[in-house]
Amino acid sequence: VTTWHYHRATEPATVHTVTMVLMNPVISKLTGKLVVLASASPRRLEILTNVGLRFEVVPSWFKETLDKRLFKTPHEYAVETAKQKALEVAKRMPFKHLKTPDIVIGADTVVTVDGLILEKPVDKQDAYRMLSRLSGKEHSVFTGVAIILCHEKEVIDFYEETKVKFADLSDDLLWEYINSGEPMDKAGGYGIQALGGMLVEYVHGDFLNVVGFPLNQFCKKLGLIFSPPGSLTHNSAQTSPQGSPVDTVPPAEPAASSPPGSPTHNGPPDSQGQNIPSASTAHVSTHVNALKYNVRENETEDGKEKLSKMIELMDGFKASKVLFTASKLHVFDVLRSSKTGELQAEDVAQEIKASMKGTERLLEACVSLGLLQRTGKGILSQFLTLHFLLSDGPLSLQGYIQHCNELVWPLFTHLETAVREGTNQHEKAFGKSSDNLFQDAYYSRHEVKLRFMKAMHSIAKVSGRDVATAFDLSKYKTACDLGGCTGAMAYEFAKAHPGLSVTMFDLPEVIEMSGHFRPHDADDRVSFVAGDFFKDELPKADVYILARILHDWSDEKVHILLSKIAKACNPGCCVLVSEIFLDEDRKGPSRGLLQALSMTEGRQRSASEYSLLLKSHGFTTAQVKHTHNLLDAILCVAE
Ligand SMILES: Cc1cn([C@H]2C[C@H](O)[C@@H](COP(=O)(O)OP(=O)(O)OP(=O)(O)O)O2)c(=O)[nH]c1=O
Numbered sequence: 001v002t003t004w005h006y007h008r009a010t011e012p013a014t015v016h017t018v019t020m021v022l023m024n025p026v027i028s029k030l031t032g033k034l035v036v037l038a039s040a041s042p043r044r045l046e047i048l049t050n051v052g053l054r055f056e057v058v059p060s061w062f063k064e065t066l067d068k069r070l071f072k073t074p075h076e077y078a079v080e081t082a083k084q085k086a087l088e089v090a091k092r093m094p095f096k097h098l099k100t101p102d103i104v105i106g107a108d109t110v111v112t113v114d115g116l117i118l119e120k121p122v123d124k125q126d127a128y129r130m131l132s133r134l135s136g137k138e139h140s141v142f143t144g145v146a147i148i149l150c151h152e153k154e155v156i157d158f159y160e161e162t163k164v165k166f167a168d169l170s171d172d173l174l175w176e177y178i179n180s181g182e183p184m185d186k187a188g189g190y191g192i193q194a195l196g197g198m199l200v201e202y203v204h205g206d207f208l209n210v211v212g213f214p215l216n217q218f219c220k221k222l223g224l225i226f227s228p229p230g231s232l233t234h235n236s237a238q239t240s241p242q243g244s245p246v247d248t249v250p251p252a253e254p255a256a257s258s259p260p261g262s263p264t265h266n267g268p269p270d271s272q273g274q275n276i277p278s279a280s281t282a283h284v285s286t287h288v289n290a291l292k293y294n295v296r297e298n299e300t301e302d303g304k305e306k307l308s309k310m311i312e313l314m315d316g317f318k319a320s321k322v323l324f325t326a327s328k329l330h331v332f333d334v335l336r337s338s339k340t341g342e343l344q345a346e347d348v349a350q351e352i353k354a355s356m357k358g359t360e361r362l363l364e365a366c367v368s369l370g371l372l373q374r375t376g377k378g379i380l381s382q383f384l385t386l387h388f389l390l391s392d393g394p395l396s397l398q399g400y401i402q403h404c405n406e407l408v409w410p411l412f413t414h415l416e417t418a419v420r421e422g423t424n425q426h427e428k429a430f431g432k433s434s435d436n437l438f439q440d441a442y443y444s445r446h447e448v449k450l451r452f453m454k455a456m457h458s459i460a461k462v463s464g465r466d467v468a469t470a471f472d473l474s475k476y477k478t479a480c481d482l483g484g485c486t487g488a489m490a491y492e493f494a495k496a497h498p499g500l501s502v503t504m505f506d507l508p509e510v511i512e513m514s515g516h517f518r519p520h521d522a523d524d525r526v527s528f529v530a531g532d533f534f535k536d537e538l539p540k541a542d543v544y545i546l547a548r549i550l551h552d553w554s555d556e557k558v559h560i561l562l563s564k565i566a567k568a569c570n571p572g573c574c575v576l577v578s579e580i581f582l583d584e585d586r587k588g589p590s591r592g593l594l595q596a597l598s599m600t601e602g603r604q605r606s607a608s609e610y611s612l613l614l615k616s617h618g619f620t621t622a623q624v625k626h627t628h629n630l631l632d633a634i635l636c637v638a639e
Helices: 002-030 042-050 074-096 124-134 171-179 195-199 207-211 215-226 232-239 279-299 301-328 331-337 345-351 356-368 398-412 415-421 426-430 437-442 446-468 488-496 555-568 590-596 607-615
Strands: 035-037 103-113 116-118 138-149 154-166 200-204 342-344 372-374 379-382 478-482 501-506 526-530 543-547 574-579 619-625 632-638
Touching: 002 215, 035 042, 035 074, 042 207, 074 103, 074 138, 074 154, 103 124, 116 124, 124 171, 138 207, 138 215, 154 207, 154 215, 171 195, 195 200, 207 215, 301 331, 301 356, 301 398, 331 342, 331 345, 331 356, 342 345, 345 356, 356 372, 356 379, 398 415, 398 426, 398 446, 446 488, 446 574, 478 488, 488 501, 488 526, 488 543, 543 555, 555 607, 574 607, 574 619, 607 619, 607 632
Parallel strands: 035 103, 478 501, 478 543, 501 526, 543 574
Antiparallel strands: 103 116, 103 138, 138 154, 154 200, 342 379, 372 379, 574 632, 619 632
C-alpha cells in the first residue's frame, strides 16, 4: 500500500517536471500575459492546465448556430465556430470584466461521418442516431482552434484532424453507454477518454484532438507566434530536445564559425545545463543563428516548398500566356486533326504558320505544363486536357481562354494602377472609357461581343450541368435565366429537369446573336426574350436563375435587381444564384479573388453574403452547394 501511495504521489510530480521542461520554451512566453480560454469544456481546461499554462476560463456565449451548409468543409465550420467563440469573449471582456486579455483561445470539436457534421447530441435519441451511424466505421474528428492576439488584433487559426474507427456496436451496448450519461456533452456523442474508449478500434492522429484540444499543433503555433524564425527568442528552443512538440526551430547545424562546444539549436541540454547559454552568449549566438536561418531557409522542407511556390507564382503569367498562345494559334486543333493525333514539331509549325524554332519552344513549354504529351522522338500527341482546349466540342474552354487573353490580360497589365486608383483600367488597356462595361465594351463591336459570348458560353457549358443539378427543382414548372447570354445554362436546366420550361432573358443585342450558339438538338422548352433586367419587366417564372450575374454589380444594383425579382415572385418561388463563393473568411478561393482585381463596380461575395442580400428581399436560404466546378450555387425560397 505504501509503495502504491508513493507512486501515486510522485507520478504526477514527475510528469509535471518533464512537461515543464518540454513546454517551457513556448508556455513561458505567455508568462505575465492574461491568457483566456473561451471554453466551458473541462477537457480543454485539463489539457492546458496539465502543461503548466496559466489562464482564466471565460466560457463563450457564442451559440453554435452557424449555417453548416455555407461551409465547403467541416474543418472550415469548426475553425469559424472556434473563431466566433473566441471573438465573443475578446469583445465582451473589456466591458463585462473590465480588462482586456492578451490572448483568447477558442476551440470547437466536431465529428464527421458520411458527409455529416455531428456536434453534441440534443437528447438520448439523438445520441443513439449519432452513435449507430458511427458504428463499424471510420470517422474524422476535427477541432478548429482560434488564437486571438487582442492587442495586435490578429487571429491565428488552424485545425487538426484525427481519424477514429468504431467497432461494430450492438444496440444493447449503445443504450447502456447512452444511459451512462457520458455522450451528452460531447461531439459525436462519445468521450474517447472515458467509457467511450471501449467503442474504439483504432485512432490515427492526435488523441488529444479528439478530446477537444490539439495540444501539439497549438504549441507549434505558439512557438511560431512568439518565436518567429530569426528572432532573439529562438534560444529558448535550445532547452527542447529535437522533435519535441514545441521544437518549431528548423534543424540547424552548428555554424562553421562556431567555436567548439558552442550551443547548437538542437543539441539536447546536458544534465548540468551547460548547453544552455548564458545571457551574453545567447545574444551572440542568436545573431549567428538568425543569419543561419535566413540563409538556409531554402534548405528545409518547408523553405523549399515556399520557394517553389514563389517560383510558380513568378512564372504563372508565362504559363498562362503559353496556354493562351497555343490556343489562339490552334495548336490543339491541329493535333486533333492529324490522323494519328500525333505530329512532329515541324508539321505543327507548318500548320500554324509559325517559325520552327518558336513552335518547338511553345510545344516544349506545353509539354512541361501538362497540356501536351511527348510520345516518342519529338512526337506530340493530345493529352487528357485536350477536350477543354479544342475550339469546339461540348467542354471547350477556348472562348474563355481567348477572353482571358484579349480582355483580362490587358487589364492585368495595368494592375498596379488599378490598385492605386481602385478602378478598372479599361480606358488604359483599350483606349476608351466605359461607363457601362457591357454596353460600351463587351457588346460594342461584333467580334468583341462574339468573343465575350463565347467566353460565357464556355463557362456555362463546363459548369452548367453541375449548377443545373445542384438542387431538386422537380416541383417547379417555369424558370427564367436572367442574363443567360447564349442560353447554354438554360439548355442545361431544361435537360436536367424534364418538367421545366426555361426562358432565357438578356439584352436585345445578345439575343440577336444567341442563334450562333443554339445546339443542334435544341430543346423547345427553352425560349428567348429580349430585355434589360434593370429596366424592363421580368418574365414570370417559378425559379429565377442568376448565374454569374451578381458579382458584376455593387450591392446597390444587386438590391435593385433582387427587389424586382421579389416583386415578380409568389411565395414558394425561388432564386438560384450561381457564382464563385468566397470562403467565409475571404481567404480563397484565389480564382475568385484574382477575378475581383479586374472588376469595375462588382465584388466577389461569400455564400452567406449572397444569403443575406437575398434575405433582405424575403428569400430564405434553402440550400447551398459547393460544386467543385467553376461555379457554386445557392437556392433561396420566397417566404
Ligand atoms: C469526440 C469527443 C469529444 N469530446 C468533447 C470535446 C468538447 O468539449 C466537446 C465538443 O463540444 P464543443 O462545442 O467543441 O465544446 P464545448 O461545448 O464542450 O465547450 P465550449 O463550446 O465552451 O468551448 O466534445 C470529448 O470530450 N471526447 C471525445 O471523444
